Amino acid sequence: MVMDAPTPPRPLVLLVDDDVRTAQTLARMLREDGYDVDFAADGAAAIGRLTRDPMPDVLVTDMTMPLADGLAVTRYARSRRPNLPVFMITGNPVLVTRAPENITPAFVVLTKPLDYEIFLEQLRAL
Amino acid sequence: MSTFVESRFEELKRYVRLSPDDARLLTDFRALAAPHFERITQEFYERIREHEDAHAVFTGEAQIARLQRSLVRWMDRLLSGTYDEAYFEETANIGRVHVKVGLPQRYMFTAMALIRVALTRIADDEARERAPAIREALTRLIDLELAIMLESYRENIVSRLRRKDELENQALTRSLARSARYVNAVELARVVIVGVDSAGTIRLFNREAEHVSGFERDEVLGTPFAATLLPEEMLEAHGTRVADVAAGRTKTYEIADGLIRTRAHNVRNVHWHLAFAPGDGDDIVLFAMGKDTTDERRVMERARQHERLAAVGTLAAGLAHEIRNPLNGAQLHILFLERSLKRDKADPELLEAVDVVGDEIKRLARLVTEFLDFARPRPLQLTGVSMHELGKRVTQLLALEASQSNVTLVIDLPLQDIVVMGDRSKLEQVMLNVLQNAIEASKATNGAVTLRIRRKPRHVAIDVEDSGPGIGALDAPIYDAFYSTKPNGTGLGLSIVHRIVTDHHGSIDVESVPGRTCFRITLPIEAPEAQSGRMKAAEAAGRPTEES
Known part of the structure; x- marks a missing residue:
């Protein structure tokens, strides 16, 4: 129990999406809803960010992106933090569920267009 | 007995000892059994549907409904209590109908067993102490019915054998000029071959013709070619050309989308080739040769259908996934806009407009999902x-x-x-x-x-x-x-x-x-x-x- 902390620390979300305008709006809403957000505009940038601390508490990533896809980002993130919660956002969920290797623990797949309210609920339930 | 010479019916009736007491018992039993007739009939026809040979006799639901009504009538008649000459004449007629539609004899017995069981069960359940006597009366009467219906099969076989003999004799006198080798070839060919004489009568009917049409040759030899094998619609379209070939005015005629009538009153697709070919060995002037294309056509149609759907599916699935990206952006921005408007206590009309756009985006998303279900079906569960x-x-x-x-x-x-x-x-x-x-x-x-x-x-x-x-x-x-x-x-x-x-x-x-x-x-x-x-x-x- 952390009794002496005046305000609980805001969880850090790493948001990865090559659709920059949409991602920034999503980031803005997440900040309004109590999260800190770091942003990466492609898979390689995301992996670069993951080499540095602080490690994010949650990874929210697009599936199809230039340089490295959502699965590659997830694999790298999990190598750094094995139980990191991951949300994969995709227009083609079948592509994700047929991923070659089993990634454990499983990640949450969200189909585009993203239903923000449901997503927020899942995020808060972590 | 009024007539001196006992009829076959009377003789059989006496043999199984179907008595006036039986008749009375059965009449009384009718009141108990009649409410069950519809059910028995339905069960009976459902059983038949499970068996291919018996089912093959059916031509459609309308016919089955008709047959069901006549089975109810038959049961009603069975328990009518009057078992006279006229009664058994009608039984014989029913037997003749069975022969005509080609119902195998074994199904008459098994079918009768179903009805016998159903009726005796009603007697056991509802007639109490009279049940044993009713059972006996039913056994006598139903077996009598069977015996008489079987007579019709015998009549038919005798007359067919006689006809076959005649035809063979005729063929023998004509066969001197015909080589046995050619006969074999015609028989072995996987092509329908029908030989027709100048009067339009069928004179030759090979094995494949029997196979495709369901007729046996002794049923069709000597009958008119057009009326027996060609459906109305084909006669309308091609009748005069067929007659032209038969008369030698045209040497050959081809009907790619032709038909043949089958014994079960269905039609099959046949690619016909008609040739005028009079010989001196026999009376045949026209050979109608045909290839059964029914299954081929069906398979081709389905394959074409499949290809069309597959092509549409690939294209559309790609597009549908692409649509989800801009939809994602639109949905998030509209939500963002909605939140800002609410916070600023904006004009309700503005909020409503934003709502409408949000709903429309959701509708588009649903449409995409449904469409993908079609274009890329999930595996069956x-x-x-x-x-x-x-x-x-x-x-x-x-x-x-x-x-x-x-x-x-x-x-x-x-x-x-x-x-x-x-x-x-x-x-x-x-x-x-x-x-x-x-x-x-x-x-x-x-x-x-x-x-x-x-x-x-x-x-x-x-x-x-x-x-x-x-x-x-x-x-x-x-x-x-x-x-x-x-x-x-x-x-x-x-x-x-x-x-x-x-x-x-x-x-x-x-x-x-x-x-x-x-x-x-x-x-x-x-x-x-x-x-x-x-x-x-x-x-x-x-x-x-x-x-x-």
Whole structure:
């Protein structure tokens, strides 16, 4: 129990999406809803960010992106933090569920267009 | 006895000792049994549907309904109590009808066993102490019926043998000029060969002709070629040209989309080639040679259908996924806008406008998802699906829609449930789509829609019949995606139906005339072959795969 902390620390979300305008709006809403957000505009940038601390508490990533896809980002993130919660956002969920290797623990797949309210609920339930 | 010479009926009657006491017992029993006649009849015909040879005698639901009514009449007559000469003459007539439609004799016995069991069970349950006497009377009477009906088969065999003898004798006198080798070749050919003389009479009928038409040669030799084998519609289109060849005015004539009439009163597709070829050895002047193309045509039609759907599927699936990206951006921004407007206590009209856009985006998203379901179906989840449950469920779901359209929705289920190995939710979708079309079609006429489910030997037949104006052209591409005759139709309903039915290794056919359109979906009762078999078939047909 952390009794002496005046305000609980805001969880850090790493948001990865090559659709920059949409991602920034999503980031803005997440900040309004109590999260800190770091942003990466492609898979390689995301992996670069993951080499540095602080490690994010949650990874929210697009599936199809230039340089490295959502699965590659997830694999790298999990190598750094094995139980990191991951949300994969995709227009083609079948592509994700047929991923070659089993990634454990499983990640949450969200189909585009993203239903923000449901997503927020899942995020808060972590 | 008034006549001095005892008739065969009287003789048989005396032999089994069918007495006036029996007649009285049976008349009394009729009151107990009559309320069960309808049920017995339904059970009886459901049993027949399970057997291929017996089922082959049926030509359609209308005929089955007729036969069911006559079985009820027959049971009523069986217990009428008057067993005179006229009664047995009628029995003999029934036997002759069985001979005519080619019902194998063994089914008369087994069928009679079903009825005998049903009636004796009623006697046991309801006639109490009189039951043993009624059972005996029933046994005497029913076996007497059988004996008389069997006479008809004997009559028929005797007359056919006699005819065969005659024909063989005739053939013998003509055969001097005919080489046995040629006869063999004609017999072995996998081609229908019919020889016709100058009077238009069939003189030669090879084995393949027997096989395709279902007639045996002694039934058709000596009968007119056109009337026996060519359906009306073909005579209308080609009759005069056929006569021209028979008369030698034309040497050959080809009918690529021809037909042949079968013994069971059906037609099959035959590619006919007619040749005028008089010889000096026999009377034959015309050879009608034909190839049965029925199955070929069906397979080709289905393959074409598959290709069309596959091509549309690949293209559309790619597009649908792409649409989800801009939709994602739009949905998030509209939500952001909504939140800001609410926080700033904006004009409610502005908020409403934003709401509308949000709803429209959601609708588009749903459309994309549904469309992808069609373009890239998920693999079937096979379980045992009860046709009773499914039929009741879909009619329940559509009850409101039907009543709002002033359409009477009738459900006609078999007494005994049929469990099909299939994907429950997909089969539900199939029935809903077809029924919804039917309801819509019958709306203008305040008509009726019937969902009828029936057992066939290894399949279940699901008929959806409506009283609407009918499908204009039966060769319209009604299963093609985006083909629709309805002002607000997406043109996806029947495409999805077609896809699901063929994935279940079933088939869908339609018959339509103004006032009666019937879609018949036939599904195998047993599980389709292993999933892998289906996947291969899908790949071979060029079905899109997920990577595309």
